[in-house]
Amino acid sequence: MLEAQDISVERGRRALVRDVSLVLEPGQSVAIVGPNGAGKTTLLRALSGEIAPTAGKVLLHGRELARWSKEELARARAVLPQSSSLDFPFTVGEVVLMGRMPHGRSARRDMEIAQAALELVGAAQLADRLYTTLSGGERQRVQLARVLAQIWEGDAPRYLLLDEPTASLDLAHQQATMRTARRFARRGVGVVAVLHDLNLAAQYADRIVVLSDGRVVAAGPARDALTPDIIRAVFGIEACMITHPRFRSPLIAPRAWYDDELANVSTGGRSTCSTAHDH
Amino acid sequence: MMAEASAMHATERLARARRNAIILLAALFVAVALLSLSVGPAAFAPHEALAVLARRLGFDLAVDERREAVLLAIRLPRVLLGAMVGAGLAVAGAVMQGIFRNPLADPGLVGVSSGAALGAVAAIVVGGEMNFAARPTSALFFIPCAAFAGGLITTAFVLRFARAGARTDAATMLLAGIAINALSGSAIGFLTYIATDVQLRDIAFWSLGGLSGATWTTLLAVAPFVLTALLLLPRVAGGLNALLLGEAEAGHLGIDVESVKRRAVILVALSVGASVAFTGAIGFIGLVTPHLLRLIIGPDHRWLLPGAALLGACLLLAADAAARTLVAPAELPVGVVTALIGAPFFLWLLARNRRRAV
Structure with missing residues (x-):
């Protein structure tokens, strides 16, 4: 279990994260959503052990992160950063193999895992390309393969921390990435992802944590955590939650705002949502 | 299954190619070293040079004793010093480019070289009466030691300056290096201004760089620094690879980033400081070698x-051999030759990088 207990992160006098508690069980997937500057990435960095919280503590398997050795920690959790700046001409295979650095058991096994991880993210055909020649989306998938390879197998529960894993991907690859993460969760890996797309979060996460101004304002299944009231309070937009007509998953439909309509909306904004819902 | 086995083919092939490249470089190094032993004002046939070395190792071969003395007292220490300095500079360049995650970085950027230069010039000017060109024993040690100290102090300062909290920020480190370079430059300018004519000539001679002063004594003074650095640097190799992904990413992979960077920088300061101290400023080996190799x-x-250690040694030995033969019987400072080849290479590199970026 990866657990944050009342953690705060302060930078100078500003609190980026305040009194956040969060529990991630193995096999579970949690999405962190919230507006820009809400502290999502900071929270993820605290959960990964990259930064130490100024108050509270983060526990992995009941032991504080600071008391794990870096290598032990690297075998228990992997982190996909928002964007990676790798300007050296490694082959894609070499980049993915770097995910095996904390293990260093058998080169043959590492090679098999790197290969399987590349296949899982649908990038096996890139294996021999130079990383520097890839497009942004391809790079993102290769980095995902690298972090998957890092926690591919192990005796203890493992965790996957993703910071906006779908940021530079097209629609198909967004879905594919989330499906991969979900599949990893099914294999017993705890997954926590920072996401901007509320619908991706609603579709793929067991639980959603809504962050605003460093605080958790809502947490739970999508239907409880992404209500129109919460979305209005946090993002300042009108939206309603409808059920996907075929897949039964919750869908968040933001209302488009046009300047000439502003007057109308300010008086009758909420009714548009309930109307949509009734239909 | 076939597709699975062959998909990582190039990655595996690359591993084989690397092994072969290292073996080839080692062979090239032996050849260049032998060539470098042979050319110069007193020319030797390679087999004659080999015969002298073999005799030293106990083989009973007939050689001219005067020529043997030239080879052993002058040529051999020069070649060994050149190999060590070349290897040290090249490895230092490769490591710096790794730490900064920038293929254009160079040990000179961090201020090691200019700090060392300042130390040397200060020693020449403040040392006053000691005539560098005449090389009394005191000056032989005094100036290089001052250069080494200067390099170490500036590196320690830049490192400390660039530390914010528990981390070292590469950008701050680079900018601090630029400031140090400017500061050292102005201090050297001032010292040059107050220097006497004799000191001026010593400064000019030193700053051009050269291996001509190599003796077994200088070799003995340089060897511990450079060899220690060379032996220890491969131990940070894995960490440097991870560091190329980014500092946070390396940390997530279980690498102690701060310790890797600290060790790498101190070792670089050791090899660059010691090299600059005893042979003056020899530019571009640290920049060009890792690039060619990549x-x-x-x-x-x-x-x-x-690979960089081997190729760096080869390049500097070749440059030194050229410096000795181009204007024989006089000789060019080796720094002139390396800059002549290195600077256009650097420009070509810049142009290529710009084209790529577009």
């Missing part, structure tokens, strides 16, 4: 570092 064997430091 084109052949890729950026993996586990291969790049030993």
Whole structure:
């Protein structure tokens, strides 16, 4: 279990994260959503052990992160950063193999895992390309393969921390990435992802944590955590939650705002949502 | 299954190619070293040079004793010093480029070289009466030691300056290096201004760089620094690879980033400081060597570092051999030759990088 207990992160006098508690069980997937500057990435960095919280503590398997050795920690959790700046001409295979650095058991096994991880993210055909020649989306998938390879197998529960894993991907690859993460969760890996797309979060996460101004304002299944009231309070937009007509998953439909309509909306904004819902 | 087995083919092939490249470089090094032993005002046939070495090792071969003395007292220490300085500079360049995650970085950027230069010039000017050109024993040690101290102090300062909290920020470190370079430059300018004519000539001579002063004594003074650095640098190779992904990413992979960077920088300061101290400023070996090598064997430091040591030694020995023969019987400072080849290479590199970016 990866657990944050009342953690705060302060930078100078500003609190980026305040009194956040969060529990991630193995096999579970949690999405962190919230507006820009809400502290999502900071929270993820605290959960990964990259930064130490100024108050509270983060526990992995009941032991504080600071008391794990870096290598032990690297075998228990992997982190996909928002964007990676790798300007050296490694082959894609070499980049993915770097995910095996904390293990260093058998080169043959590492090679098999790197290969399987590349296949899982649908990038096996890139294996021999130079990383520097890839497009942004391809790079993102290769980095995902690298972090998957890092926690591919192990005796203890493992965790996957993703910071906006779908940021530079097209629609198909967004879905594919989330499906991969979900599949990893099914294999017993705890997954926590920072996401901007509320619908991706609603579709793929067991639980959603809504962050605003460093605080958790809502947490739970999508239907409880992404209500129109919460979305209005946090993002300042009108939206309603409808059920996907075929897949039964919750869908968040933001209302488009046009300047000439502003007057109308300010008086009758909420009714548009309930109307949509009734239909 | 076939597709699975062959998909990582190039990655595996690359590993084989690297092994071969290292073996080839080692062979090239032996050849260049032998060539470098042979050419010069007193020319030797390679087999004659080999015969002298073999005799030293106990083989009973007939050689001219006067020529043997030239080879052993002058040529051999020069070649060994050149190999060590070349290897040290090249490995230092490769490591710096790794730490800064910038293929254009160079040990000179961090201020080691200019700090060392300041130390040397201060020693020449403040040392006053000691005539560098005449090389009394005191000056032989005094000036290089001052250069080494200067290099170490500036590196320690830049490192400390760039530390914010528990981390070292590469950008701050680079900018601090630029400031140090400017500061050292102005201090050297001032010292040059107050220097006497004799001191001026010593400064000019020192700053051009050269291996001509190599003796077994200088070799003995340089060897511990450079060899320690060379032996220890491969131990940070894995960490440097991870560092190329980014500092946070390396940390997530279980690498102690701060310790890797600290060790790498101190070792670089050791090899660059000691090299600059005893041979003056020899430019571009640290920049050019890792680049040439990356084109052949890729950026993996586990291969790049030993490869850079071998190729750096080859390049400097070749440049020194050229410096000795081009204007014989006089000789050019080796720094002139390396800059002549290195600077256009650097410009070509810049142009290529710009084209790529577009």
